[in-house]
Amino acid sequence: DVVMIQSPLSLPVTLGQPASISCRSSGSLVHSDGNTYLSWFQQRPGQSPRRLIYKVSNRDSGVPDRFSGSGSGTDFTLEISRVEAEDVGVYYCMQGTLWPYTFGQGTKLEIK
Amino acid sequence: EVQLLESGGGLVQPGGSLRLSCAASGFTFSRFAMSWVRQAPGKGLEWVSGVRSTDGSTYYVDSVKGRFTISRDTSKNALYLQMNSLRAEDSAIYYCAKITTPYLRDGMDVWGQGTTVTVSS
Numbered sequence: 001d002v003v004m005i006q007s008p009l010s011l012p013v014t015l016g017q018p019a020s021i022s023c024r025s026s027g028s029l030v031h032s033d034g035n036t037y038l039s040w041f042q043q044r045p046g047q048s049p050r051r052l053i054y055k056v057s058n059r060d061s062g063v064p065d066r067f068s069g070s071g072s073g074t075d076f077t078l079e080i081s082r083v084e085a086e087d088v089g090v091y092y093c094m095q096g097t098l099w100p101y102t103f104g105q106g107t108k109l110e111i112k
Numbered sequence: 113e114v115q116l117l118e119s120g121g122g123l124v125q126p127g128g129s130l131r132l133s134c135a136a137s138g139f140t141f142s143r144f145a146m147s148w149v150r151q152a153p154g155k156g157l158e159w160v161s162g163v164r165s166t167d168g169s170t171y172y173v174d175s176v177k178g179r180f181t182i183s184r185d186t187s188k189n190a191l192y193l194q195m196n197s198l199r200a201e202d203s204a205i206y207y208c209a210k211i212t213t214p215y216l217r218d219g220m221d222v223w224g225q226g227t228t229v230t231v232s233s
Contacts, residue, residue, distance in 0.1 A: 031217065037217045037218065037219065039219040041157070043157075048207060048223040048224065048225055048226055049149075049157060049207070049220075049223055050223065051219060051220060051221055054212065054218065054219050054221075055218075060221060090156075092156065092157055094157075094159075094219065096216065096217035096218065096219050097217065099171055099216075100159060100171070100173045100174070101159045101162075101216070101217070102159070103156055103157045103158065103159070104156075105156050106156045106157075
C-alpha cells in the first residue's frame with residue numbers, strides 16, 4: 001500500500017500568519033492516465049471532513065483562495081496564506097492513484 | 113442541495129452484523145461513484161470500500177475484505193454497507209461519501225454526517 005506521511009503532525013500558528021503542511025508518498029502518485037490524484041481534506045472539530053483541494057492544486061467550490069496546493073510525484077504541500085480562526089482542525093492528504101487509497105496521519109492546526 | 117444521510121449504526125457484539133444505509137439526494141445518484149470511509153475514535157481517516165458507477169465494480173481495504181459488502185440501489189438513491197463478522201477494531205464513525213466522478217480515484221466531494229458503529233461485548 002502507498003504510505004502517506006504528513007509533517008508536521010502539530011502546527012501552532014498565529015492568526016494572520018501563513019501555514020504549510022507537507023505530504024510525502026512512498027511511491028509516485030502519477031496515474032497511468034497522466035493525472036496525479038492527491039487531495040487535501042479539512043476536518044473541523046466535531047465535523048465531517050471537507051475536501052479543499054483535488055488533483056494536487058484544484059480548489060473545490062467555496063474554498064477560500066488562501067488555501068493552495070502544490071507538488072508533484074511524491075512531494076506535496078498545502079499552504080494557507082493567512083490563517084484564520086475558522087481554519088482550526090485536522091488536515092489530511094489522500095492519494096487516489098493506487099488502490100487501496102490512503103490518507104496521511106493528519107496534521108492538527110491550532111491557533112497560538 | 114446535495115445531501116447524504118447515514119443510518120444503521122449502533123452497538124453490536126463481536127462476530128455480529130450491521131447494515132449501514134446512506135440516503136442520497138440533490139444529485140443524479142447513478143452517475144457518481146460512492147464510498148465508505150471510517151474514523152476510529154481519536155484516529156485518522158481510512159477508506160473502507162467504494163463502488164464505481166460505470167460498471168458497478170467494488171473495492172475493499174484488505175482488513176474488511178470477505179466480511180463487508182458494499183452495494184447501491186439506484187432506484188432508491190441509496191448506498192449500503194453490509195458488515196459481518198464484526199471485530200472490536202471495526203468500531204468507528206462510518207462516513208458515506210460521494211465521489212466527484214464515476215471513478216473512485218477522483219476523491220470525495222460530499223460527505224455525510226456519519227453513523228457510529230461500536231463493537232463490544
